[in-house]
Amino acid sequence: MPVFRIDRPGTTLRPLTDADQPFLLHLYGTTREAELQATGWTDEQKAQFVRMQFDAQQRAYFAYPDAEFFVIEQDGIPAGRIYLQHRREALLIIDISLVPEQCGSGIGSAVISAVFAQACASGKRVQIHVERFNPAQRLYQRMGFRLVEDKGVYLFLEWDGAARQAATV
Incomplete structure (x- = not known):
């Protein structure tokens, strides 16, 4: 497993465990809150929907x-998740999510920068799919x-810093 050095005090990655499932379900639910507010569903219906969609995801x-x-931690407290696939020529960020209170704090960019460093070290690109309406697209x-x-x-987005870095050497 590659070591991801994150250049932000207190921000670390650790491998996901079964004990993280309640946090991950909560995190997933936060990504669907705005959408669910418009449904008119009861809290129980929303919770059932989130559980079903989380399990499928x-x-x-x-x-x-x-x-x-990985679980992204800030000062030892779960703050998000990042899932990565190692492809032959790229690292695919399958998913990166932060709890709402950590969005905009610099954690996401620090974690992505660590992924960039890993990609550069292995001569790979970084790829990600982002929903058209996701505000993280600006980041x-x-x-x-x-x-x-x-x-x-x-x-479908791609970062090819390894190629740009090689071109400037």
Whole structure:
């Protein structure tokens, strides 16, 4: 397993464990809150929907070959998750999510920068799919991701810092 050195005090990655499932379910629920507010569903219906969708998402994500699953911690407290797939020519960020109170704090950019460093060390690109309406898209653009393909609801982005770095040497 590669070591991801994160250049931000108190921010670390650790491998996911079964004990993280309640946190991950809560985190997933926060990513769907705005959407669920418009449904008119009861809290119980919302909770059932979130559980069903979370379980389906986890099954899909854990089916990725050559993937690693991390909890992002800030000062020892779970703050998010990052799931990565090691492809031959790229690191795919399968998912990166932070709890709402940590968004905009610099954790996401620090973790992505650590992924960039790992990609550069292995001569790879970094790829990510982002929903068109996701505000994190601005962060990805600022960090140098470029649009590769518009897939309708999702945009497929890529960062190729390793190639840019090699071109300047």
